[in-house]
Amino acid sequence: xxxxxxxxxxxxxxxxxxxxxWQPSILAILCNxxxxxxxxxxxxARLQYPETVRIVRVPCSGRADPMFVxxxxxxxxxxxxxxxxxxxxxxxAKGNYYARRRIALTQELLKLLGxxxxxxHFEWVSASEGNRFAELVREFTDKIKALGPFEGVDK
Ligand code: FES
Numbered sequence: 001x002x003x004x005x006x007x008x009x010x011x012x013x014x015x016x017x018x019x020x021x022w023q024p025s026i027l028a029i030l031c032n033x034x035x036x037x038x039x040x041x042x043x044x045a046r047l048q049y050p051e052t053v054r055i056v057r058v059p060c061s062g063r064a065d066p067m068f069v070x071x072x073x074x075x076x077x078x079x080x081x082x083x084x085x086x087x088x089x090x091x092x093a094k095g096n097y098y099a100r101r102r103i104a105l106t107q108e109l110l111k112l113l114g115x116x117x118x119x120x121h122f123e124w125v126s127a128s129e130g131n132r133f134a135e136l137v138r139e140f141t142d143k144i145k146a147l148g149p150f151e152g153v154d155k
Contacts, residue, residue: 024078024144026053026137029068031061033091034126035083041130049134050141061085062095066106069120070113073152079119079144081136086124096124114153119144 030036036057042049054077058064061084072080082103090096103122110117121140125133 022145022149023050023052024141024149025076026050026079026081026141026144027056027072027075027077028053028081028083028137029056029058029061029064029072030082030125031063031084031090031096032057032059034085034089034124035061035133037127038083038125038129038133041127042134043130045130047130047134049137052141053137060090060092060095061099062090062092062097062102064099064102066102066109069106069110070115073115073119073150076150078147078150079121079140081121081123081140083123083125083133083136086126089126115150116147119147119150 028039030039036055039055056068058068061082064082064084069080069082082099084096084099085091087096087100100122107117107120110120121136123136125136
């Protein structure tokens with residue numbers, strides 16, 4: 001009796017219906033005291049925002065190391081956001097000012113790495129701004145959707 005072998009091959013083409021459904025995956029790095037609380041408020045208020053956002057909570061936006069941003073792109077996220085307390089509201093006094101400086105450097109490094117800086121966004125969101133959080137995520141997702149999937153860095 002002859003043995004039959006079944007081979008499964010992965011196709012590289014997605015069905016047309018699946019391509020239409022593509023949603024950008026967004027990494028959102030949020031400071032614990034303001035932005036995460038804002039995201040929590042958005043959730044409690046049942047505000048609609050894209051479900052493809054993945055949240056990482058850090059103690060302060062000043063803790064958002066540029067490596068977290070690069071790692072996000074390396075892991076395949078299409079866009080990365082860093083959100084922190086408004087100026088003057090940081091629970092560690094100056095963390096968000098350090099973050100602002102570091103973000104400017106991060107944007108320059110993204111360019112050097114060949115990652116379009118428009119795939120990265122930095123903003124202030126307070127604990128009472130659930131609406132603002134949801135709106136920022138929606139806007140950023142739309143922006144990334146228009147840019148298309150992140151294909152990685154050209155070698
Ligand atoms: Fe929110 Fe520092 S605690 S930015």
